[in-house]
Amino acid sequence: MTATTAPRGWSYSLGKISTGGWFLIGIGIPLGGYLVYELFDDPVLFFQTTMKSFGLGSVYAIVALGFVLIFKATQTVNFAQGALAASGALFVSYAVFDGHIPFTTLRNPLIEIEPEWLGWSLSVVMALAFSAMLGLLIERLAIRPMVGQPLFSVAVITLGLEIVLRVFNNDAVEVDFRSLEIPYGTGGFTVGDAIVNWSYIAAMITATVAFVAVYIFYRTRTGIAMRAVAFDQEAAMAQGINVGKVFAIAWAAGAVLAAIGGIFATQPPVKQTGAVEPETANIAFRALPAVILGGLDSATGALVGGLIVGFAEIFAGQYLAGQTDLLGPGYTLIVPYVVMIVALLVRPYGLFGTPEIRRV
Amino acid sequence: MLEVANLEVVYNEVILVLRGLSIEVPDGNIVALLGANGAGKTTTVRSVCGLLDVHEGHVTKGSVNWRGTDIAHHSPAKIVESGITQVMEGRRVFAELTVDENLTTGGYTVKDKAKNQAAYDRVMELFPRLADRRTSTAGYLSGGEQQMLAIGRAMMAEPELLVLDEPSLGLAPKLIEQIRDIIVEINQQGTSVLLIEQNAMMALSIADYGYIMETGKVVMDGDPKKLLADDDVQEFYLGLHAEGAKKSFRDVKHYKRRKRWLS
Ligand SMILES: Nc1ncnc2c1ncn2[C@@H]1O[C@H](COP(=O)(O)OP(=O)(O)O)[C@@H](O)[C@H]1O
Numbered sequence A: 001m002t003a004t005t006a007p008r009g010w011s012y013s014l015g016k017i018s019t020g021g022w023f024l025i026g027i028g029i030p031l032g033g034y035l036v037y038e039l040f041d042d043p044v045l046f047f048q049t050t051m052k053s054f055g056l057g058s059v060y061a062i063v064a065l066g067f068v069l070i071f072k073a074t075q076t077v078n079f080a081q082g083a084l085a086a087s088g089a090l091f092v093s094y095a096v097f098d099g100h101i102p103f104t105t106l107r108n109p110l111i112e113i114e115p116e117w118l119g120w121s122l123s124v125v126m127a128l129a130f131s132a133m134l135g136l137l138i139e140r141l142a143i144r145p146m147v148g149q150p151l152f153s154v155a156v157i158t159l160g161l162e163i164v165l166r167v168f169n170n171d172a173v174e175v176d177f178r179s180l181e182i183p184y185g186t187g188g189f190t191v192g193d194a195i196v197n198w199s200y201i202a203a204m205i206t207a208t209v210a211f212v213a214v215y216i217f218y219r220t221r222t223g224i225a226m227r228a229v230a231f232d233q234e235a236a237m238a239q240g241i242n243v244g245k246v247f248a249i250a251w252a253a254g255a256v257l258a259a260i261g262g263i264f265a266t267q268p269p270v271k272q273t274g275a276v277e278p279e280t281a282n283i284a285f286r287a288l289p290a291v292i293l294g295g296l297d298s299a300t301g302a303l304v305g306g307l308i309v310g311f312a313e314i315f316a317g318q319y320l321a322g323q324t325d326l327l328g329p330g331y332t333l334i335v336p337y338v339v340m341i342v343a344l345l346v347r348p349y350g351l352f353g354t355p356e357i358r359r360v
Numbered sequence B: 001m002l003e004v005a006n007l008e009v010v011y012n013e014v015i016l017v018l019r020g021l022s023i024e025v026p027d028g029n030i031v032a033l034l035g036a037n038g039a040g041k042t043t044t045v046r047s048v049c050g051l052l053d054v055h056e057g058h059v060t061k062g063s064v065n066w067r068g069t070d071i072a073h074h075s076p077a078k079i080v081e082s083g084i085t086q087v088m089e090g091r092r093v094f095a096e097l098t099v100d101e102n103l104t105t106g107g108y109t110v111k112d113k114a115k116n117q118a119a120y121d122r123v124m125e126l127f128p129r130l131a132d133r134r135t136s137t138a139g140y141l142s143g144g145e146q147q148m149l150a151i152g153r154a155m156m157a158e159p160e161l162l163v164l165d166e167p168s169l170g171l172a173p174k175l176i177e178q179i180r181d182i183i184v185e186i187n188q189q190g191t192s193v194l195l196i197e198q199n200a201m202m203a204l205s206i207a208d209y210g211y212i213m214e215t216g217k218v219v220m221d222g223d224p225k226k227l228l229a230d231d232d233v234q235e236f237y238l239g240l241h242a243e244g245a246k247k248s249f250r251d252v253k254h255y256k257r258r259k260r261w262l263s
């Protein structure tokens, strides 16, 4: 008796490659081949599509990072990120379009500052401060009292907040056109024959800055405390770390990232108008597959997941457009979820997620 | 001085775990608290460190006096700031953080940079092994190194009272000796120690005073030498007369009583 276990069937597993792996290879090779063909067929279009993908991927990455910051610290999937994104964009519009300090009739003095782009940027910073305060307020009033309750209940609370905030936002949005007065506009520039929107570049730069900032933050005293809380809440408390304060910081930072995502959600490639609309809040649900794909507790995962989903969505929109009859209109919005599901077959905890979800 | 008086602790409103526990840790002393699994040792630590809430536990009677103030209802952060830190049972190092980052969390309540640096230097002196592994991820350290890190982390808060919950758990005899020596050294540098152990030999060999608890209260206390010489302690905690299966401390007394009655 030598063999104690029967050899697995070839259809189940061959060597070290799992079923999911074979599935990916089966899809990947023809898909890759097709893309190479398209690259040579029309390099300009391919380049344009790539830049657009980076643009969308960066927006998703920023929004995903907001989810991750809050989840990592509090183990809560914040379903209110979308409404927070729209609120953030709305605050910007108050500050730069109405020229008011949000919620008041006071004139926003920052907008007078010359040059124009600087006045705009400072106004955005002020709007983001309002978003941070909104995050703090939510944490204090709705989340902190729920500490110790089942995580599911907390998640449902955030879903309720999403609905309430959306109602407030939509009241403000639907009446008037609310521009964000984007200084670089919604247009673009040309590279050879290819057109690249300024907003793609802005999103890429912002995403890079956001990730570097989070990377550095996680290595500061407060950031280390946050990671400690994420890893073992009780042990962190035993060190004298104030868990409530850590939660508050995570929510403030998460709300700011949502707001930045919301600002980009009004611009190409997400929207062409440069104005807040009710749909601005949908950016969070569109980015959710990126978060889950990357792993809910990984900042790196948010970046990689965001880019993968952004690329998949834009490339599918560009190169599968001929198949709309077959796939149905609006199929591009399904693509992120398809990518997510396929990836989760291979790695159930996301590409960079921690396999074991620890109990609080 | 820490003074736990008549402490009663209940989990989930119904499970009475501490039933009038009283212990004292005079300044500068090492006090050993011994007891079998489930006796309520960790619950005692949680009461002292303000961590009962996390476990749905509540103090229903008695007090935890630290330098004259009842801290039974203080937040863990406030208690750390007031000079008590603990080395948790099972080490509980932050496995995803580096050694240095773990130490940073330990010094979280010390806002003064110079003090922080001094505490860090002292920890590095106490644990040269950690100095070599400062940038390693804590999860990759050996069990002994993790215990050293856990102690070092607690020392970063510059405590006046260090509470250690079964520091010898799961360590090889050689390492236990090392940990014991370090506890003595920390104590000699001026920190009081409440040493919680199942390893009676190790704890009593360095303690100034010892308590033995069972089902939530102290059943015996006194000079460590006296405790070590006690028959029941020897039989149950040191296994010196062990004959077959482990018995509860209470069983031992029972058995003796019966024997007396028979003879
Ligand atoms: N969070 C909790 N909820 C309910 N019962 C608990 C909890 N923690 C400990 N206990 C119970 O309290 C008793 C004492 O536990 P503990 O203080 O951990 O003892 P020790 O540290 O001496 O082993 C045990 O019977 C244990 O089951």
Ligand SMILES: [Mg+2]
Binding pocket: B041, B042, B043, B089, B165
């Ligand atoms: Mg214990």
